Amino acid sequence: MNSTDPTDADRAGCSLCELPTPSPPVTDADVDGEFCCRGCLEVGRALGDADGAEAAAIEDAVAGEGRSIEAVEGEDAFLAVDGMHCATCEAFLEGRATAVDGVHAAEASYASDAVRLVYDPDRVDPDALPDLLSGFGYVARERGSGGDDGVPDNDVALVKFLIGGGMFGMMAMIWYAIFLYPQYFGYPPVVELGTFDGLYVYLNIWLMASFVLFYTGYPILRGAYVSLRAGMPNMDLLVAVAALAAYAYSTLALAVGRTDLYFDVSIAVVLVVTGGTYYEGVVKRRATGLLSELTERQVAEARRHPDGDSVPIEEVEAGDRLLVRAGERVPLDGTVREGSAAVDESLVTGESLPVGKSPGDFLRGGTVVTDAPLVLEVGEGAESTLDRLVELLWTVQSARPGVQRLADKLATIFVPLVLVVATVVAAAMLATGSTFTAAMLVGLTVLIVSCPCALGLATPLAIASGVRDAAERGIVVVAETIFEDAPAVDVVALDKTGTLTTGSMAVDGVHPGEGVDPSEILRRAAAVERLSEHPIAEAIVAAADGNELSTDGGVDVGGPGSDGVGKRRQANDGLSAGTDAVDVEGFERERRGVTGRVGGERVVVGHPDLLADRGLTVTGALVARIDRIRADGDVPVVVGWGGRARGVIAVGDAPREEWREAVETLAAGRQVVLLTGDEGAAADRFRAVDGIDEVFAGVPPEAKAETVRRLRSRGTVAMVGDGSNDAPALAAADVGIAMGSGTKLATDAADAVVVGDDLGAVAETLEIAGGTNRRIRQNLGWAFVYNGIAIPLAITGLLNPFLAAVAMATSSTLVVLNSSRSLDPADGGLLARLRG
Secondary structure (H helix, E strand, O other), X not given: OOOOOOOOOOOOEOOOOOXXXXXXXXXXXXXXXXXXXXXHHXXXXXXXXXXXXXXXXXXXXXXXXXXXXXXXXXXXXXXXXXXXXXXXXXXXXXXXXXXXXXXXXXXXXOOOOEEEEEEOOOOOOHHHHHHXXXXXXXXXXXXXXXXXXXXXXXXXXXXXXXXHHHHHHHHXXXXXXXXXXXXXXXXXXXXXXXXXXXXXXXXXXXXXXXXXHHHHOHHHHXXXXXXXXXXXXXXXXXHHHHHHXXXXXXXXXXXXXXXXOOHHHHHHHHHHHHHHHHHHHHHHHOOOOOOHHHHHHOOOEEEEOOOOOEEEHHHXXXXXXXXXXXXXXXXXXXXXXXXXXXXXXXXXXXXXXOEEEOOOOEEOOOOEEOOOOEEEEEOOOOXXXXXXXXXXXXXXXXXXXXXOOHHHHHHHHHHHHHHHHHHHHHHHHHHOOOOHHHHHHHHHHHHHHHOOHHHHHHXXXXXXXXXXXXXXXXXXXXXXXXXXXXXXEEEEEEEHHHHHEOOOOEEEEEEEOOOOOHHHHHHHHHXXXXXXXXXXXXXXXXXXXXXXXXXXXXXXXXXXXXXXXXXXOOOOOOOOOOOOOOOEEEXXXXXXXXXXXXXXXXXXXXXXXXXXXXXXXXXXXXHHHHHHHHHOOOEEEEEEEOOEEEEEXXXXXXXXXXXXXXXXXXXXXXXXXXXXXXXOHHHXXXXXXXXXOEEEOOOOHHHHHHHHHHHHHHOXXXXXXXXXXXXXXXXXXXXXXXXXXXXXXXXXXXXXEEOOOOOOHXXXXXXXXXXXXXXXXXXXXXXXXXXXHHHHHHXXXXXXXXXXXXXXXXXXXXXXXXXXXXXXXXXXXXXXXOEO
């Protein structure tokens, strides 16, 4: 570990991840820039400069032309906003935010319900930012906060809209079926409009339709208003115009004594679209847990040394010394000044092997001290590595999504076109001598038949089918954008630890010296390690609790992640390997291992250098075995007593059993890249594997997201990971897939989660997404074919508003039926025959 303090304020940042660089920085004559580590340098060598023209083109494609919030100076703030559901909402909120004096830039994302603001804290109170964005149906709040029940207020209101509107809408449709529909088919009216009974019936229908339109349809009307304010016509505008036109015409017709009323059209349009919007919100809410659990892990207080008083993290200054006890999370990045301990960095680096820290070593904020207290000194401008990861993830997820829904893209053309056509047709009929009523009916028919119910249902219902089929295969879809991006994946980036490997320490084998019983080595090592908190100790104890002697005299300890991992017992508990209870006396924790007396004899367990320091000899055969274990990427734990080493235990993060087959499947037609924070043998053993095109080793957590961004110059990128350090990379990729065993932050950042922890399901996720994408395009194709036929019929007067409503309902029904059928994974995952 480099003992140089990397937090000095006058040191330049890494060209890749912007972490402070050591002195001197890591450089190479063939690569421009200065780097914090060899891993960042190698990524820079392979993927080039992201500030060049190629990266600029990528940025334009992903974020839209001219959008460069990164270049704006000021403080960043990230807010969660309920109520966004299309690109128009993004533009409206961005415009509203930047209209505030002191807010320099804004970037909103309806896909993740997040808004990023760049502001001047001297002119704008940070606590007032949510209020500045709230209004017009939008509710802004601090990130990680929510309602008492965790459900956004906007969704609660939408449920109320649906319940109220559904009840009144059903009552109105029943009255239509009894009193109005028979008249449309030539039957005599049940009640006459001019009578008291008739007036009672028709006014009640009007009241019910009014409730549905103005109460249940409020979000639609609000969306239409917002689209007009933003200058971006959307589907809400067309739905609102159709519903309001049918309502206005029917109200006017009712006032003049006509019975051709189309309140049912307004009711049907509003309820269908509101139901689709609610479902879309349910899908999206699964993707917006957004850091709530990790935010709780961010340290709010620090303990000063030597008095041990707790102070808010904001009061800690450069040069302060902080005490971190065993089991506590490190509050800020700094340098160890006193003590030695093993530190679990898995939350921020994803690597399962704990790292030994001693005076002079750099300590990351957010990591956990496992077995002994440490005193660290805070450097200039220090922050927590965990905080940086949280901030990076919010930055990525608040960015505008690379691909908007097709319906939203087409709305800016389709909506004005339909409004113009309806107006022109009505005007032409008036100009040619038609009556006002006839002209208005044709115009209304055009609007009704063009109402995009089928278009609005095409995407969410197809997504529902994809989500269902994925769930049946143990895959949870948490962001609908996966169905847009996954079919075009060109590069798959795999994290090593927890993805290709199990992510937990386990004993791979026990290798005895000449004439030594391997079970005795494991028995004595476990007896001493039971008193240690080190993850390697847990693996050894777990192996001893369930070991079986193998035929070659070694010890078969079962597969990685066996049932005993992490379950430490007292030192006098018995071992299940047929041994008697073992008492340990004189236990000592060393920097590179542990010692203790077992049966009156001193047993040393740990690094080979510890045994040498204790005067124990290590034979040449065991030295060769130690070298082979290291070459395999595992950790050799030497066990000795009686003046010499008796054997070595191999401990490591073992590859998953099915990883080779999964990589070969993913590599079919795609590039596969491996990212890992490990270096040396632990990473090198993957370089010669068929299907893996490149291995980027020694990549720090802050650089993974930037590596993924640079990989995007090669095409659409899917990232597969499980650790919190992978979360920014998962969010930065076009498609993020998290393993089910991963951290909450990783699964929050992903587009899909493999619940069964089956690596082979990653390829199946891409297959299902591809099939769902084709289903979406089928539905959209049918919706536009329908409009292409129905609109000309309406223009020529061959359809009246009632038949237009029937045609609209039929089109929507066909979309529902097509979406309700299951995807068949046969034919290599193509959308082939449909079940049911």
